[in-house]
Amino acid sequence: MKNREEFTQTNRIMWNETAAVHQNNYVDNLLTRISAPDYCTFDAVEKRLFAQIDLCGKNVVQPSCNNARELIAVKKAGAGRCLGLDISDQFITQGKALAQAGNVEIELVQTDLFDIGSEYDQQFDVVYVTVGAIGWLPDLANYFKLLARMLRPGGQLFMYEMHPAMFMFEQDTGLLVVEDYFDRSPFHETEPDADYMDPSATITSPSYWFQHTLGDILGQCLTNSLQITHFDEYRHDIANVGAFMEAEKA
Numbered sequence: 001m002k003n004r005e006e007f008t009q010t011n012r013i014m015w016n017e018t019a020a021v022h023q024n025n026y027v028d029n030l031l032t033r034i035s036a037p038d039y040c041t042f043d044a045v046e047k048r049l050f051a052q053i054d055l056c057g058k059n060v061v062q063p064s065c066n067n068a069r070e071l072i073a074v075k076k077a078g079a080g081r082c083l084g085l086d087i088s089d090q091f092i093t094q095g096k097a098l099a100q101a102g103n104v105e106i107e108l109v110q111t112d113l114f115d116i117g118s119e120y121d122q123q124f125d126v127v128y129v130t131v132g133a134i135g136w137l138p139d140l141a142n143y144f145k146l147l148a149r150m151l152r153p154g155g156q157l158f159m160y161e162m163h164p165a166m167f168m169f170e171q172d173t174g175l176l177v178v179e180d181y182f183d184r185s186p187f188h189e190t191e192p193d194a195d196y197m198d199p200s201a202t203i204t205s206p207s208y209w210f211q212h213t214l215g216d217i218l219g220q221c222l223t224n225s226l227q228i229t230h231f232d233e234y235r236h237d238i239a240n241v242g243a244f245m246e247a248e249k250a
Helices: 005-035 044-053 069-076 091-103 140-150 164-168 214-223 243-247
Strands: 061-062 081-088 106-109 124-129 152-157 188-189 207-209
Touching: 005 091, 005 152, 044 152, 061 069, 061 140, 061 152, 069 081, 069 124, 081 091, 091 106, 124 140, 140 152, 140 214
Parallel strands: 061 081, 061 124, 081 106, 124 152
Antiparallel strands: 188 207
């Protein structure tokens, strides 16, 4: 059985390869767009919920920030201190270039989330977790402990994630359920796979994905004394990975 670090470091190598693909695919164009004062990545749901939170002056941390394009939007929306954490060296490098192009000051740190100590405890008003973050993490219990520790008293966790039921389906089988929703064993991807941003590009590095049910996620919120004030499910595909399901419905 592999240990947690073997899982996360395998994924780190894969994300560094992915970052290189994204650099060629869209980052050069993003460097231009991100300079606009009104640059924003929020969809309608995020705009509505962030309006309720009121980001103005608040300190925000985004674990698994990728290349920080979303965190830069948070900063441009009026947030105070903004910290992005990601295991990928290459995505952090991209993020620093994007922040410079966007003329914003944010902190970006390359780290395995499970290596973080107490240095960020009770420093943030908002922890922002967005699409495609938690499925790469082998240890949900310690992850949520970290999120809870980073929040100041009265702080808020904003998680806008893919629905775990989506991972019961595969593209070549349409709406046929092929995976066990409750299977917690790691899914080891060893075959070359199309990149999620550029389907014409192939990612060859292996990776590990972990199924976390809604019960797992909400249970960890309660275990870590995070009061649930809002929960919802949406029809739209926030990750743009479910087009094959829509085609089957049609």
